[in-house]
Amino acid sequence: MLKKEKILLIDPEETVRGVTSSVLKHYAVFPVESSESGLHQLSHEPFDLVLINLPLHQTHSFYLRLREFYKDLPCILLIPFHDLEAVVGLLKTGLCSFVLKPFTQQEMLNIVEESLKKVRLLNENVRFKLLMPLFEMTQSLSVRPKLEDVCSQILNLMIRENGSDFVSFSYQNSLSRQIFHEIKTTPSGNREGLLAFVAWIEKKFSGLENSLLITELENENPDVADRMRSNHCSSLMIYPLISKTHLMGFLICGKVSRNHYFTGNDNELFSIVGNQIAMMLENDSLIEDLEGAHFESLKALASAIEAKDAYTSGHCDRLVEYAIIIAEKLNLSTLERKMLKYGAALHDIGKIGIKDSILGKPGKLTPEEYEEMKRHPKIGSDILQNINFLRQVAPIIYHHQECFDGSGYPGGLSGEEIPVSSRIVAILDTFDAMTTDRPYRKALPVQRAIDELIKYSGKQFDPHLVRAFIEVVEETGLIQ
Numbered sequence: 025m026l027k028k029e030k031i032l033l034i035d036p037e038e039t040v041r042g043v044t045s046s047v048l049k050h051y052a053v054f055p056v057e058s059s060e061s062g063l064h065q066l067s068h069e070p071f072d073l074v075l076i077n078l079p080l081h082q083t084h085s086f087y088l089r090l091r092e093f094y095k096d097l098p099c100i101l102l103i104p105f106h107d108l109e110a111v112v113g114l115l116k117t118g119l120c121s122f123v124l125k126p127f128t129q130q131e132m133l134n135i136v137e138e139s140l141k142k143v144r145l146l147n148e149n150v151r152f153k154l155l156m157p158l159f160e161m162t163q164s165l166s167v168r169p170k171l172e173d174v175c176s177q178i179l180n181l182m183i184r185e186n187g188s189d190f191v192s193f194s195y196q197n198s199l200s201r202q203i204f205h206e207i208k209t210t211p212s213g214n215r216e217g218l219l220a221f222v223a224w225i226e227k228k229f230s231g232l233e234n235s236l237l238i239t240e241l242e243n244e245n246p247d248v249a250d251r252m253r254s255n256h257c258s259s260l261m262i263y264p265l266i267s268k269t270h271l272m273g274f275l276i277c278g279k280v281s282r283n284h285y286f287t288g289n290d291n292e293l294f295s296i297v298g299n300q301i302a303m304m305l306e307n308d309s310l311i312e313d314l315e316g317a318h319f320e321s322l323k324a325l326a327s328a329i330e331a332k333d334a335y336t337s338g339h340c341d342r343l344v345e346y347a348i349i350i351a352e353k354l355n356l357s358t359l360e361r362k363m364l365k366y367g368a369a370l371h372d373i374g375k376i377g378i379k380d381s382i383l384g385k386p387g388k389l390t391p392e393e394y395e396e397m398k399r400h401p402k403i404g405s406d407i408l409q410n411i412n413f414l415r416q417v418a419p420i421i422y423h424h425q426e427c428f429d430g431s432g433y434p435g436g437l438s439g440e441e442i443p444v445s446s447r448i449v450a451i452l453d454t455f456d457a458m459t460t461d462r463p464y465r466k467a468l469p470v471q472r473a474i475d476e477l478i479k480y481s482g483k484q485f486d487p488h489l490v491r492a493f494i495e496v497v498e499e500t501g502l503i504q
């Protein structure tokens with residue numbers, strides 16, 4: 025069923041209010057007796073039209089006040105026939121119509137319908153204006169963008185198109201538990217001041233299931249209204265980003281201007297944006313789950329291969345652990361961190377194609393056997409090339425046996441020609457090999473292993489990355 029359009033009727037005469045309401049029975053009419061009550065009602069909820077039947081001297085001042093706060097709100101003035109000239113200036117705004125008293129029921133209905141037609145057209149224009157950027161945004165969401173890009177797109181859209189003075193987007197990744205939170209304000213906004221306010225709102229509405237529009241004069245949530253006033257916020261829209269199983273985060277928009285509130289239309293569009301984002305985040309999370317499961321299977325395979333290659337158990341897991349810490353230290357992007365983690369775990373997966381007799385050989389390899397062993401980066405890279413989400417890891421695997429001075433294989437690359445993640449994996453792999461027991465020797469103490477890394481800095485390893493890794497070892501004390 026279509027929602028009835030809302031008309032605010034301001035008329036001091038109770039009988040007239042009753043008659044007018046009954047004439048307009050097909051609309052949702054809210055009758056009030058004074059201009060003050062009218063302004064109060066308007067600050068609580070949006071209306072499509074205001075019908076004003078006040079004494080002439082009050083009509084004039086009230087109308088000007090109304091325009092100050094609600095410049096786009098259509099009005100109909102009910103004017104006695106002999107007073108028409110006195111209000112002619114008001115009628116020039118285009119958003120104001122009139123009915124001369126006395127009038128028939130039909131005249132009243134006609135003018136109301138005419139004014140609401142204008143409202144519908146106006147709303148359609150607003151919607152169209154908002155839907156274009158929304159359409160562009162949803163198109164870009166469908167190609168699995170970076171979360172940082174999504175966030176900045178949403179924040180810009182809300183501020184530009186919705187008249188928001190600030191927008192907050194928060195999200196917690198269900199797998200990594202990483203929290204992503206960004207607040208954007210208009211140039212005059214106080215971003216720092218808003219952080220605590222937004223955190224309070226998110227806690228307060230942690231059980232919210234649908235979009236909520238709320239103003240500073242809200243009766244149902246007086247504590248929220250108090251908080252809003254003390255944070256100079258006049259109107260808020262809150263959207264809980266919910267997946268099928270849990271709350272993922274919040275999208276919150278606010279206005280700070282007194283008496284300029286979000287409308288029902290704003291909230292409707294805000295819900296569409298929120299819904300799109302929630303779907304995008306949930307899809308992203310499902311894909312991550314699948315990738316995670318696939319990665320774990322490959323890691324199990326890589327661990328099985330290590331066992332043949334005389335590595336102690338847990339080599340893959342330890343490399344992943346080191347990779348996460350050094351990625352943090354080097355401030356790598358989310359994608360680079362993920363690829364480094366995968367590269368660290370799967371760097372030797374190509375050994376699956378090497379004969380067991382070579383892999384498990386206790387003594388030195390013959391030149392022929394060594395040449396055979398040198399094929400493992402290529403085999404590993406070929407395996408990963410065929411797996412969509414690991415395609416970007418293939419070059420890391422391909423180059424993990426390169427040396428910083430160009431003496432490695434398979435490409436003989438040197439320095440920064442070698443992908444940074446390959447240079448990192450080379451250090452982590454050697455360090456872990458040295459600091460764990462092997463069938464033919466005991467583990468070296470950490471300090472000895474570090475001395476070896478330093479000794480081969482600039483030859484086998486990137487000196488800058490060796491320094492970073494040593495700092496990590498010292499800072500975290502993780503590696504004993």
Ligand SMILES: [Fe+2]
Binds near residue numbers: 371372400424425
């Ligand atoms: Fe290797």
